[in-house]
Amino acid sequence: MKRLFVAVELPDDVKQGLAGLQRVLRPYFEDATWVRPESLHLTLKFLGETPEDRIPAIRDACERAVRPFPAFSLELRGVGVFPDWRRPRVLWVGARSADDPLVALHSAVERALEPLGYPPETRPFVPHLTLARVKQSHPAAVQKFLEREKAALERSYGIVRVDRVTLFESRLHPQGAVYTPLAHFPLA
Numbered sequence: 708m709k710r711l712f713v714a715v716e717l718p719d720d721v722k723q724g725l726a727g728l729q730r731v732l733r734p735y736f737e738d739a740t741w742v743r744p745e746s747l748h749l750t751l752k753f754l755g756e757t758p759e760d761r762i763p764a765i766r767d768a769c770e771r772a773v774r775p776f777p778a779f780s781l782e783l784r785g786v787g788v789f790p791d792w793r794r795p796r797v798l799w800v801g802a803r804s805a806d807d808p809l810v811a812l813h814s815a816v817e818r819a820l821e822p823l824g825y826p827p828e829t830r831p832f833v834p835h836l837t838l839a840r841v842k843q844s845h846p847a848a849v850q851k852f853l854e855r856e857k858a859a860l861e862r863s864y865g866i867v868r869v870d871r872v873t874l875f876e877s878r879l880h881p882q883g884a885v886y887t888p889l890a891h892f893p894l895a
Contacts, residue, residue, distance in 0.1 A: 709762070710877045711754040711889070713769060713816055715809075717836070721783065721865040722747050725800065728864060729838055732786070735852035736798060739839040743883055749802055749809075749836050751816045751872065754825055762874075764823055766890050769874060772812075772819035776894045778870035779808040783836065786859045795844050800864050802834035809834050809869070816872070870894050 717725075726744035733741070754765070781804040788795035802809060810832060817827040853860075874890040 708756045709759055709889075710879070711757045711762075711765070712750055712875050712877060713752040713754070713820075714873055714875055715749040715751065715781075715867070715869050716871075716873050716888075717747055717749070717867055721867055724865050725783070725836070725838065728786070728800070728859070731856065731859070732798065732838065732852070735848045735856070736795070736839060736841055736844070737848070738843040738845070739798065739841045740883075741839045742837055746884065746886055747836055747838075748873075748875070748886070749834065749867075751813050752820060752825065752828075754820070761823065762889065765820065766874060766892075768819040768823060769816060769872060769890070770892045772815040773872045773892045773894055776808060776812055776815070778868060778894045779804055781809055781834070781867050781869060783864040783867065785861050786838075786856075787835065788841075789833075792849060792853065793846075795841050795849060797837055798839040798841060799835035799837050802836060802867075804834075804869075812869075812872070 722744045725747055729741055781802050783800050784803055785801045787799050787801055789797040813832050821827060871894060872892045873888050875886045876889055878885045
């Protein structure tokens, strides 16, 4: 069994810029587990524990799904949280693309993997990069962040050229997950 997900990779310079953002955010979210900068990515579909013999079919489905899409750019913009600022559990940076090719790409991957036993996500797709998972939030610290770092909520954190999608294996370790690319699927 392998723990798998499909994602958009980020260039190293964007990852380093987001590492700087994480340093700014850390004092306000002390009880958080931070994603290592080298592991930052934009998930399109989480597959979970998957038998190895299904990987070839997953590769084929992903390749067919992404092939028709031309490469596009997306902007990383704004800091947000799930579910809300009163009780943040996931701290993220948003991802926006003109005319929403990212949303269409996500939908194509979802549709392609559904016949293989991976049902579509029931929640709406909110394109984002997870920066941290918050164990316990402290309302005063969150309020201080919202007051002092208000510009972070709308600031641009870089432009990413999306020209491929990657199938990753995720191995969980005490120091955090380690992601290994298993296959790359180029866009048109």
